[in-house]
Amino acid sequence: MKGRDRFRIIKTLCLVALVSGSAASHAAATDTPNIILILVDDLGYGDIAAYNEQSKIKTPHLDKLAAQGMRFTDAHAAGSTCVPSRYGLLTGRYPVRAKLDWKSGPVIENDQVTIASYLSGVGYSTAMIGKWHQGLEPVQENLAFDFSEPLQGGPLDRGFDTFFGIHASLDIPPYFYIRGRTATAIPTETINAGSSEGHADGWNHIQGAFWREGLRSEDFVIDQVTPRLLAEAVQVLRSHAGKQEKNPLFLYLALPSPHTPWLPSEEFRGQSGAGLYGDFVMQVDAAVGEILDELDSAGMAGDTMVIFSSDNGPVWYDHNTEHFGHDSAGNLRGMKGDGWEGGHRIPLIVRWPGRVTESSDSDQLVSLVDIMATIADVTATTLPPLAGPDSISFYPELSSEEKAGRRTQLLHDRKVIRDGKWKLMLYLGSGGFTRPKFIEPETGSLLRGQLYNLEDDPSESNNLYAVHPGIVARLSAELEASLNKRRSP
Numbered sequence: 029m030k031g032r033d034r035f036r037i038i039k040t041l042c043l044v045a046l047v048s049g050s051a052a053s054h055a056a057a058t059d060t061p062n063i064i065l066i067l068v069d070d071l072g073y074g075d076i077a078a079y080n081e082q083s084k085i086k087t088p089h090l091d092k093l094a095a096q097g098m099r100f101t102d103a104h105a106a107g108s109t110c111v112p113s114r115y116g117l118l119t120g121r122y123p124v125r126a127k128l129d130w131k132s133g134p135v136i137e138n139d140q141v142t143i144a145s146y147l148s149g150v151g152y153s154t155a156m157i158g159k160w161h162q163g164l165e166p167v168q169e170n171l172a173f174d175f176s177e178p179l180q181g182g183p184l185d186r187g188f189d190t191f192f193g194i195h196a197s198l199d200i201p202p203y204f205y206i207r208g209r210t211a212t213a214i215p216t217e218t219i220n221a222g223s224s225e226g227h228a229d230g231w232n233h234i235q236g237a238f239w240r241e242g243l244r245s246e247d248f249v250i251d252q253v254t255p256r257l258l259a260e261a262v263q264v265l266r267s268h269a270g271k272q273e274k275n276p277l278f279l280y281l282a283l284p285s286p287h288t289p290w291l292p293s294e295e296f297r298g299q300s301g302a303g304l305y306g307d308f309v310m311q312v313d314a315a316v317g318e319i320l321d322e323l324d325s326a327g328m329a330g331d332t333m334v335i336f337s338s339d340n341g342p343v344w345y346d347h348n349t350e351h352f353g354h355d356s357a358g359n360l361r362g363m364k365g366d367g368w369e370g371g372h373r374i375p376l377i378v379r380w381p382g383r384v385t386e387s388s389d390s391d392q393l394v395s396l397v398d399i400m401a402t403i404a405d406v407t408a409t410t411l412p413p414l415a416g417p418d419s420i421s422f423y424p425e426l427s428s429e430e431k432a433g434r435r436t437q438l439l440h441d442r443k444v445i446r447d448g449k450w451k452l453m454l455y456l457g458s459g460g461f462t463r464p465k466f467i468e469p470e471t472g473s474l475l476r477g478q479l480y481n482l483e484d485d486p487s488e489s490n491n492l493y494a495v496h497p498g499i500v501a502r503l504s505a506e507l508e509a510s511l512n513k514r515r516s517p
Contacts, residue, residue, distance in 0.1 A: 097378050
């Protein structure tokens with residue numbers, strides 16, 4: 029069965045779900061909002077002033093968004109790096125259940141329901157702008173794409189009506205834009221690697237102006253990508269607003285910033301107290317502000333739900349915090365890639381005028397895999413049986429309904445589980461970018477992993493693994509059982 033045929037089946041299933049779900053719709057959901065999902069790249073929990081009063085970065089637009097909606101304080105990415113996080117967001121499925129070899133082809137299966145395919149099936153126009161990073165084909169070794177054929181397995185084959193963006197991160201060649209399934213220009217020019225070596229601010233080799241050597245297309249200017257994507261997103265909103273008869277809009281804006289290379293525009297350089305990184309975050313904040321302004325200008329703000337988040341934690345080391353006095357992870361331990369909270373606890377803000385209480389906070393445990401089930405509730409429809417297998421709606425938090433069915437457990441990866449206030453890591457070390465990644469247990473020691481009470485110790489400074497062997501045994505068993513199931517209960 030061809031991918032497009034499978035997508036038609038998915039769309040039919042979603043239409044059936046819409047009909048079957050109408051009787052179970054929430055009384056509060058009397059209309060269907062536009063949905064704007066903004067995902068930024070490598071933004072830390074402590075970068076936004078609304079989350080960290082000591083932030084050295086000015087973020088007025090995101091602060092305003094938080095003041096107009098709900099701020100989640102215990103929200104988590106589906107993974108602590110780009111590919112698994114985006115997979116979980118789009119599919120509502122834990123990335124540990126999938127093979128994520130994105131360099132060899134698409135990681136989302138042809139018949140996997142995505143947020144976009146689901147919303148398309150229930151009557152939405154769907155558009156994506158930005159970073160895909162879920163694999164494409166045809167592709168050969170070292171991401172050598174065959175540009176003689178349309179690129180398959182991307183957004184248009186996973187539920188989006190339109191797409192403009194890039195295949196992966198802004199530091200991963202080849203560098204080119206894609207519109208639909210076609211490169212806007214073939215990458216043929218070699219661009220030398222960017223580097224931060226010798227920088228006075230002490231960036232390491234994967235910070236600052238870092239990107240890898242590779243091929244670039246003639247229309248791809250690396251420091252203009254964020255402005256270009258913003259312009260495309262604004263055009264999507266204007267086009268939608270100009271239609272006389274229109275379906276509600278779902279726009280997924282996946283900005284590749286403030287991921288490296290940190291190349292803020294001139295107007296933002298030197299404006300933060302956190303170097304190039306902080307300046308780039310300010311540019312991201314301004315981009316979000318432009319989207320919000322466009323919603324106002326188009327008269328769309330009142331019937332639009334805006335969801336803002338980050339795909340994982342920041343690339344920010346202890347010496348960066350000491351140098352700038354800015355804690356990008358917001359007093360959480362670790363950073364991008366790590367099993368510690370700094371790797372995956374992220375800002376999550378939801379604004380829905382007239383529905384979500386302004387300046388409200390929620391400490392409910394949520395994950396980006398929960399966006400799919402939440403959107404189903406927002407649109408008063410029902411997911412097909414196999415869709416979003418690990419997605420648990422946080423609509424009750426948004427609507428102040430009874431808190432039945434709240435998430436209490438979360439799998440971060442194959443060796444990390446969260447259950448209520450307890451978090452178990454079945455290894456010593458960060459498990460990711462922070463050194464040491466792994467530490468061998470000492471011979472005869474009972475300390476073979478990490479157990480934290482996040483309610484009392486959110487910075488994970490007091491390892492209770494040897495103190496509570498019963499809790500370790502219980503969570504280890506639950507982790508194994510969860511991995512062996514096809515979906516969350």
